[in-house]
Amino acid sequence: MSHEKLKREISTETQAVHSGHTDVPSRDVVPPIYPATTFERAGDGSYPGHHMYARISSPAYEQAESLLRTLENGYEALLFSSGMAAGSALLQALQTGDRILAPQFMYWGFRGWIKRFAEDWGLGLGFYENPRLDDLEKQLCERPTKLLLIETPANPTWELTDIRAASELAHRHGALVAVDSTAASPVLSQPLSLGADVVLHSATKYLNGHSDVIAGVLVTRADNAFWQRVRSARTNGGAIPGAFEAWLLMRGMRTLFVRVRTASANALTIAQALQKHPEVSRVLYPGLPDHAGHAIAQKQMKGGFGGMLSVRFAGGQAKAQAVAARLRVFKQATSLGSVESLVEHRASVEGAGTFCPDDLLRFSIGIEPVDDLLADLYQAIES
Numbered sequence: 001m002s003h004e005k006l007k008r009e010i011s012t013e014t015q016a017v018h019s020g021h022t023d024v025p026s027r028d029v030v031p032p033i034y035p036a037t038t039f040e041r042a043g044d045g046s047y048p049g050h051h052m053y054a055r056i057s058s059p060a061y062e063q064a065e066s067l068l069r070t071l072e073n074g075y076e077a078l079l080f081s082s083g084m085a086a087g088s089a090l091l092q093a094l095q096t097g098d099r100i101l102a103p104q105f106m107y108w109g110f111r112g113w114i115k116r117f118a119e120d121w122g123l124g125l126g127f128y129e130n131p132r133l134d135d136l137e138k139q140l141c142e143r144p145t146k147l148l149l150i151e152t153p154a155n156p157t158w159e160l161t162d163i164r165a166a167s168e169l170a171h172r173h174g175a176l177v178a179v180d181s182t183a184a185s186p187v188l189s190q191p192l193s194l195g196a197d198v199v200l201h202s203a204t205k206y207l208n209g210h211s212d213v214i215a216g217v218l219v220t221r222a223d224n225a226f227w228q229r230v231r232s233a234r235t236n237g238g239a240i241p242g243a244f245e246a247w248l249l250m251r252g253m254r255t256l257f258v259r260v261r262t263a264s265a266n267a268l269t270i271a272q273a274l275q276k277h278p279e280v281s282r283v284l285y286p287g288l289p290d291h292a293g294h295a296i297a298q299k300q301m302k303g304g305f306g307g308m309l310s311v312r313f314a315g316g317q318a319k320a321q322a323v324a325a326r327l328r329v330f331k332q333a334t335s336l337g338s339v340e341s342l343v344e345h346r347a348s349v350e351g352a353g354t355f356c357p358d359d360l361l362r363f364s365i366g367i368e369p370v371d372d373l374l375a376d377l378y379q380a381i382e383s
Helices: 003-007 012-017 059-072 083-092 108-121 133-142 163-172 225-237 243-253 256-274 294-300 316-326 346-350 370-382
Strands: 076-080 099-103 124-128 147-151 176-180 198-202 216-220 280-284 308-313 342-344 360-364
Touching (some): 012 256, 059 243, 083 225, 099 108, 099 133, 108 124, 108 346, 163 176, 256 280, 256 308, 308 316, 316 370
Parallel strands (some): 099 124, 147 176
Antiparallel strands (some): 198 216, 280 308
């Protein structure tokens, strides 16, 4: 290896693997857990350790926040007690009369919460068709908008929104842009580098990756008045993670890159295989050339197209639910982005008013050998 290569900056992937290494005398390779809730002042009243009270800041989660800031190439990251808490802080940072534009297709639970919150707190709310920039521009022109929400790929049908183009439109009309990048993870996409102002993750999903932590994160591109209100919402609302949860999240992120890349490779193989099955009417996966957002995905997702895909079955709802019931390696469970493969009939979960087709199963592809996953799918479909 050349001297110049040895001098180059260490990659974010290596930083993730080595995250949490400390320079204390014991030189821990794995970061310790910091359960303290309060921190001692010096004689002059100052805080030598830079922490006063864990609801404001703590070494329990500053290491994870530092890594997430690096992974997203942002100014600052804040951990929250859940992805919903992180999303709620964005809403709480708005003021009465402000307007939100949200995608028509997005995580159902957050969509419902936005509608209730907007109504209760006197916020304007509009929905745009995710992939259609013309529809987005039309709605931005109709009335002033404070916050544009983007989810891409969008759960559970995986529409793609062009982050750079949408951000340029929003900024032209004076709106801030927040992108839910949970399904992509910072391994595959960095929305802040594409022009977004804030990126949101349900850290429960790919960031943790082991189905044992509930957490959320927001990362901002710059400090501003809006971000200060977000910070205030977390500090005063107390939606912080516990010390052990923050430690588990840190543990999970050490294998983030290898997990996401393996899941993405598995998902692409499965999508290509199921696309040819006679009992499958359609596979929804951004990595397939016939996906409507494939060109956008190629432009803003680097190194893979994610581990999430949805399958629609020619036999309708009955067939879809029968397949889910017969799967053995795949587990029927809510959530996504973990090491194990999961399946869910989303229309049943979302209930009345859902936009999700009733013949659709959502798959979170894990890191198991892909041959095991394909064998399980084939036996369930063909039984």
